Amino acid sequence: MKSETAWQAGRLGWRSGSQRLLFGRMYEDAEIERAAFRGKRRVFCIASAGDTALRLADEHEVVACDINPVQLAYAERRANGGPAETGDAERAMRFARRMMPLAGWHARVLREFLAMSDVAAQATFWREHFDTWRFRAGFDLLMSAPVLRMMYAREFLSFLPRKFGAVMRKRLERGFARHANAANPYARALLLGESGEEISAKKENISFVAGDAASWLESREEKYFDGFTLSNILDGADEAYRARLMRAVQRAATDEAILVLRSFGEPSQSVENNRAECDRAMLWGVVDVRGARTFFA
Ligand SMILES: C[S@@+](CC[C@H](N)C(=O)[O-])C[C@H]1O[C@@H](n2cnc3c(N)ncnc32)[C@H](O)[C@@H]1O
Structure with missing residues (x-):
């Protein structure tokens, strides 16, 4: 076979x-x-x-x-x-980040969030500042099957759960409620596109x-x-x-x-x-x- x-x-x-x-x-x-x-x-x-x-x-x-x-x-x-260097994944994420202000996600608020260390406070901050209806609607559209099909080969999409946008939002919410942002380079990469620290x-x-x-x-x-x-x-x-x-x-x-x-x-x-x-x-x-x-x- x-x-x-x-x-x-x-x-x-x-x-x-x-x-x-x-x-x-x-x-x-x-x-x-x-x-x-x-x-x-x-x-x-x-x-x-x-x-x-x-x-x-x-x-x-x-x-x-x-x-x-x-x-x-x-x-x-x-x-x-x-x-x-910049790969295609970073280009796609950069495109998504350009939409952030439309959802009310502004640089000053993002930086305030990323400086936090108290995970309970982060969870509250997420709900109050980021989990807006505009974010939910925009993100779910970006993660919807018709939009993803324009960008990705069918093999990279066939295993994704239905309502992938909602599933991904839950993963983010869970992550921000568990990992302190100030010590999390992955949060900075995701929200600001900053490349990680040099690894010796x-x-x-x-x-x-x-x-x-x-x-x-x-x-x-x-x-x-x-x-x-x-x-x-x-x-x-x-x-x-x-x-x-x-x-x-x-x-x-x-x-x-x-x-x-x-x-x-x-x-x-x-x-x-x-x-x-x-x-x-x-x-x-x-x-x-x-x-x-x-x-x-
Ligand atoms: C699976 S992709 C996903 C990227 C990953 N999630 C990340 O954060 O970097 C990672 C790499 O796996 C490589 N890859 C995929 N299938 C492979 C295979 N069967 N054998 C060797 N490399 C593979 C791809 O070329 C790509 O560079």
């Missing part, structure tokens, strides 16, 4: 063309991985913009893999001290490899990796690819290996240990942290 992933195209939209830089930074809280992989040695990581690989390199030997050569080259440049890392601990994660893992030694962090690469892949990746992870995993897998979808019952609430990026429906060899369950 053919197994496919839409990420192969290196583009988020439905138009064909050359592969592009999609992510100038990552929107995944690497503290999840740092906690999950404590005491582990070898980690297989999706490269994306490189943030997670760089954060893990302090304590682990990291293989950072990406199917999109443009993205992989950027992650490698960053590891060598290169500057942050033991870059010599990272090997960058180009290719599809399943194919690469299939070709390597068995029982080699103690940790896997696969971003949300299954958002955009078909069932056959999912099954193939699961087999490849199981084969490459040591008995005690841990797997971290994210999704923008809502959690199914098979997700036992969903850490989505703990992820300071606040966007995820699923941050599944589990034994890599139980990935079939």
